[in-house]
Amino acid sequence: MVKYASFLGCQIPMRIPSIEIASRKVFEKIGLEAVDLLGYSCCPEPVISRLLDKTAWLAVSARNLALAEELGLDLMTLCNGCYETLVETNEVLKQEPEELHKINEILKPYGKEYAGKVKVKHAVEVLYEEIGVDKIKQHVVNPQRIRVALHYGCHMYREPEGGDINRKPNMMKELTRVTGVEIVDYGIERLCCGYPSMQADEEFSLKQRLLLKLKRIKEAGADAVVLSCPACTIQFEIGQIMLKQYGVQYRIPCINLMELMAISFGVPSKDLHLEFHKSPVLQLAQKMEAT
Amino acid sequence: MVSENEIIAYLKQQLGEDLIEASKPRERRVFARIKPTALRKAVNAMKRQYQTLRFMTISVVDHGLDFEFLYHFHVDGAVVTVRSEKRKEDNTLESIVDIIPAANFIEREIGELFGIKLVNHPNPQYLILTKDWPDDKRPLRRPLEGELPKQARPVAEALISTSCVAPISAFMQKKREEAGLPKTPPFAFTDEKAMQEFHGIMKDTSLAKKAGFDWKKKRLRHK
DSSP states (O other), rough: OOOEEEETHHHHHOOOOHHHHHHHHHHHHTTTEEEEEETOOOOOOTTTHOOOHHHHHHHHHHHHHHHHHHHTTEEEEEEEEHHHHHHHHHHHHOHHHHHHHHHHHHGGGGGGOSSSSSOOOEEHHHHHHHHOOOHHHHHHHOOOOOEEEEOGGGGGOSSSSOOTTTTTHHHHHHHHHHHTTTOOSSSSTTTTSSSSGTOOOOOIIIIIIIIHHHHHHHHTSSEEEEEOOOHHHHHHHHHHHHGGGTTTOOOOOEEEEHHHHHHHOOOOHHHHHHOSSTTTTHHHHHHHEEE | OHHHHEEEEHHHHHHHGGGEEEEEEEEEEEEEEEEEEGGGHHHHHHHOOOTTTTEEEEEEESSSEEEEEEEEEEETTEEEEEEEEEETTTOOEEEOOOOOOOHHHHHHHHHHHHHHEEEEESSSOOSSSSSTTOOOOOTTOOOOSSSGGGGGGHHHHHHHSSOSSSSHHHHHHHHHHHTOSSSSSGGGGGGGHHHHHHHHHHSSSHHHHHHHHETTTTTTOOO
């Protein structure tokens, strides 16, 4: 059985736990053992903490990595932001021995040490590479006949220098396709949803980022957006509500890949508690079940 | 001629733990960072030891959340700067005029231009500003703000205080239980030891300080 330490992050368990529920059900069905990381903290978030104090950013992240190392497991995360922080800090700590020594000196008084043995993977990579599309397909009992647009999220494109930045987005596309949906291209998949710029300029974030995507997604005839990142999901869902103040109305369901996969596996939508969403995901799921 | 190292050694001996650090970045230049409560002790020690001590001036830097006070002295061809930081909420400066009478005017300038209350100054009157100058508009005083833009402060506050950028509400805990999940995920804030580790890291690095986090009140010093 494939076994990973599971890093849930902040946004999924605290804001959209339906993603946590769905992922637990999906992992159980496909034979992926996800061990909860006890006593973990925020990854920490990759914008404010890194800019404010890189040493603290590295140390908090190294503590999380050390928790996985203590379990003797590699780390898997469902969140794109956590993925970015944990992968980048892991690279720094593995490639810069002086930095690793400095960070371990900070961790030492708390009985923690990171030896640099952990691999960090996005859940999309684990599902695609270690479970495999064919095996996942075997669990699809309720293939979905809807049209979806994909929003991969900026951090999904992160790769080591020289790597193929479309590697993980392509995996996500394949995994989405397994559920039976039709994927529609809308041309600006790579454009940021605007989540990070919300902290600097709300109007820019909504009108110059999110709105451009919503327009193209609607024009492409998508019934829903499929995402993997909880922060992007929050931006898409709350952003649609906030755009009303500018006279723009959209109600596109924003479903997480794990939720879509769980529904295609035959998990009843009521068991997923999709009411945590701020977009009509529950209505979409009920519609999907009815057909 | 007294050497830079001798000056540092003397300050170490006189101030003990009140001296945070001392350095000589170049020839005839000494910096000594002290605890703010030890200011008069340091000035007294300097005056007692060096017969040729000359008080030069006091500089003040408004860092947003803190004031930094730099007392510059000339000692036998060397410039010695004794520096200390105080939270702006304290907003006081203890006068050294009784030890160094020449500090009289510069302390008054500091008081009026930064809006800092002078303690035990013999004549804390305005020197430059008009008597009717408004208290809340001091020419050199910046607002109480740190490095974080306003929109980023709630995230930083949540991260430092709870180890999580999206603190969980009682409502969400209830909803999680209803959904068959544990009330909270296994976050650091659910475990005292894990939280001590996290807060220890925050205190040992400068993130919390730069964000302006108040450990007693468990929130940022500014909104």
